[in-house]
Amino acid sequence: MRYNKIRKMDISNGPGIRVSIFFQGCSFHCDGCFNEDTWDFCKGLEFTDETIEKVLDLCKEDYIVGLSMLGGEPMHPKNISGSTKLAKMFKERYPKKSLWSWTGFTYETIKDYEIFNYLDVLVDGQFKKDLFDPRLKYKGSSNQRVIDIKKSQKKGEIILYKDEEY
Ligand code: SF4
Known part of the structure; x- marks a missing residue:
C-alpha cells in the first residue's frame, strides 16, 4: 500500500496541532x-514499517495532541491493514493522544473493522458537492458526520463528537 504525504504540524484536520497522514x-x-x-493507488510513496515509525516519532512532541488519518481512503481494503497497524501502534504508544480518521464509507458499513478499537473520532461519508458548506467544522458537506466512536460503541448508537473532548 502507499501514502501521499505526512504533515508534521497540521491545524486543519481535527482539534489542536496534529500530525496527519494522507493515504x-x-x-x-x-x-x-x-x-x-x-485517488490513484499507484501514486505516492510506499507505506512501510519505517513510515509508521516516522509518523509515531513525529507524534512524540508534547505540543502534538493527536494523529489524523485521511485520504485517499484509509478504510479501503487495500489500505486498511496499514492504517489499522498504524492506529494500533499509535494508541499503544500514546494512549492519551487522540486518533481521528476520515472516510468515504459510512460508519455502519465498516463498524466491525478492528481499527475502531483504536479510533476516537471518525468523519464519515462521501463529499457531496451540492451539500458543501464552508462553515462546517471538520467536514466538507452536511451529509458527513463527525462521530464520537468511543461513546457510540458504548451506547450502541451514533453519538456525534462535541468539541474539546479529544
Ligand atoms: S472526498 Fe471522496 S474522492 Fe476525495 S478522498 Fe474523500 S472519499 Fe475519496
Whole structure:
C-alpha cells in the first residue's frame, strides 16, 4: 500500500496541532474532492514499517495532541491493514493522544473493522458537492458526520463528537 504525504504540524484536520497522514488511493471519486491527487493507488510513496515509525516519532512532541488519518481512503481494503497497524501502534504508544480518521464509507458499513478499537473520532461519508458548506467544522458537506466512536460503541448508537473532548 502507499501514502501521499505526512504533515508534521497540521491545524486543519481535527482539534489542536496534529500530525496527519494522507493515504494513497480512493475509489469513491467524489465530485469536488479536495484531494484528487490521492485517488490513484499507484501514486505516492510506499507505506512501510519505517513510515509508521516516522509518523509515531513525529507524534512524540508534547505540543502534538493527536494523529489524523485521511485520504485517499484509509478504510479501503487495500489500505486498511496499514492504517489499522498504524492506529494500533499509535494508541499503544500514546494512549492519551487522540486518533481521528476520515472516510468515504459510512460508519455502519465498516463498524466491525478492528481499527475502531483504536479510533476516537471518525468523519464519515462521501463529499457531496451540492451539500458543501464552508462553515462546517471538520467536514466538507452536511451529509458527513463527525462521530464520537468511543461513546457510540458504548451506547450502541451514533453519538456525534462535541468539541474539546479529544
Ligand atoms: S472519499 Fe474523500 S478522498 Fe475519496 S474522492 Fe471522496 S472526498 Fe476525495
